[in-house]
Amino acid sequence: MSKQDLMEEDACWDLWIRNRDPDAGDILVQRYTPLVTYHVQRISSGLPKNVSRDDIMSLGLHGLFDALTKFDPGRDLKFDTYASFRIRGTIIDGLRKEDWLPRSSREKSKKMEDEISKLEQKLLRHVTPEEVADHLGMSVDDVYQTVHEHYFSNVLSIDEKMDDDEDDSQKSFIIQDQVSKSPEQRTMMSELIGDLVNTIKELNKNEQLVLSLFYTEEMTLTEIGEILSLSTSRISQIHSKALFKLRKLLSPEIIDGGIL
Numbered sequence: 479m480s481k482q483d484l485m486e487e488d489a490c491w492d493l494w495i496r497n498r499d500p501d502a503g504d505i506l507v508q509r510y511t512p513l514v515t516y517h518v519q520r521i522s523s524g525l526p527k528n529v530s531r532d533d534i535m536s537l538g539l540h541g542l543f544d545a546l547t548k549f550d551p552g553r554d555l556k557f558d559t560y561a562s563f564r565i566r567g568t569i570i571d572g573l574r575k576e577d578w579l580p581r582s583s584r585e586k587s588k589k590m591e592d593e594i595s596k597l598e599q600k601l602l603r604h605v606t607p608e609e610v611a612d613h614l615g616m617s618v619d620d621v622y623q624t625v626h627e628h629y630f631s632n633v634l635s636i637d638e639k640m641d642d643d644e645d646d647s648q649k650s651f652i653i654q655d656q657v658s659k660s661p662e663q664r665t666m667m668s669e670l671i672g673d674l675v676n677t678i679k680e681l682n683k684n685e686q687l688v689l690s691l692f693y694t695e696e697m698t699l700t701e702i703g704e705i706l707s708l709s710t711s712r713i714s715q716i717h718s719k720a721l722f723k724l725r726k727l728l729s730p731e732i733i734d735g736g737i738l
Contacts, residue, residue, distance in 0.1 A: 495551060506546055507539070510561060514538035517565050519698045523714060525573075526583060526627055534569055541568030587628040590614060590621070607722050622718035629721050677724055685720040688713060 487509060493502035518534045525534075545564035549557055590610070597605050597613055611618045678686060684706065691697045691705070703713045 491551060494546065503546065507542060510542055510557075511539070513558060513561060514542050514565055516698065517562065517569065519700065520696070521566070521569055521573075523699045523717070526623075529573075534573075537569045537572040538565050540572075541565035544568060583624075583627060587624050590624055591628075604723075607719065619715070622715060622722060625722045625725055626714075626718040629725065681720055681723060684716050685723075688716045689720050692717060 487506075490499075490502040490505045490509075493499035494506060514535065515538075518531065518538045522529070522531055522534055541564045542561055545557070545561040548564075549560055551557075593614055594605060594610055597609065605613075607618050607621045610616075611621045614621075616624075678689070681689070687706070688702055691702045692699070697705075699713045699717065700710045703710045706713065708716075
């Protein structure tokens with residue numbers, strides 16, 4: 479951003495903070511809409527196709543306006559950082575309230591996990607997505623998508639409060655504070671991290687790179703695709719395949735048990 483652009487934005491902020499000037503507000507919304515688009519793309523990559531991108535975008539814009547309304551320039555915090563929390567939080571809250579993963583999809587996911595466990599007990603080894611697809615009469619892409627959706631549904635509920643009145647299928651998973659962990663929990667977590675590192679090493683080069691760019695560098699699937707010269711759909715497949723291989727170490731039982 480040029481020096482002139484910064485001066486113009488500062489002027490808009492001054493008008494907005496002092497008088498809630500609507501024109502200044504519109505300019506700021508336009509200025510930060512790409513930030514909303516970024517978070518919408520990241521979150522949407524893990525949602526079923528039936529979830530409208532326009533609905534997610536609407537939630538994100540609501541989060542942006544909420545950030546503009548509540549932001550205090552006097553605090554030592556960049557607006558981009560503050561707005562990102564508000565945008566992402568508003569989208570996730572909206573998804574929780576709408577229960578974006580249909581009951582049929584939840585049942586399908588649970589059934590698939592049960593069948594995978596039975597198949598692995600029978601073969602005494604980890605099974606491949608192709609074997610699961612053949613066993614269940616599904617396409618391999620459908621297996622990836624089911625695991626993908628189930629994993630993201632767990633992520634969306636990870637910081638919700640427990641409600642004793644809810645049934646088990648609706649309970650969320652609380653991350654316990656690191657300080658309060660018992661020696662047994664610390665040992666289990668150390669073992670889990672070791673297993674996770676070893677499993678990630680077993681992923682192929684593209685799978686490791688996609689996970690690193692998506693979760694560490696916080697790039698979108700489209701941006702990763704541009705780097706690797708692959709389509710967004712292909713990057714999504716690689717991402718889903720990696721999650722399938724890691725699914726046991728990313729299961730809600732591990733989180734619920736206080737290991738993570």
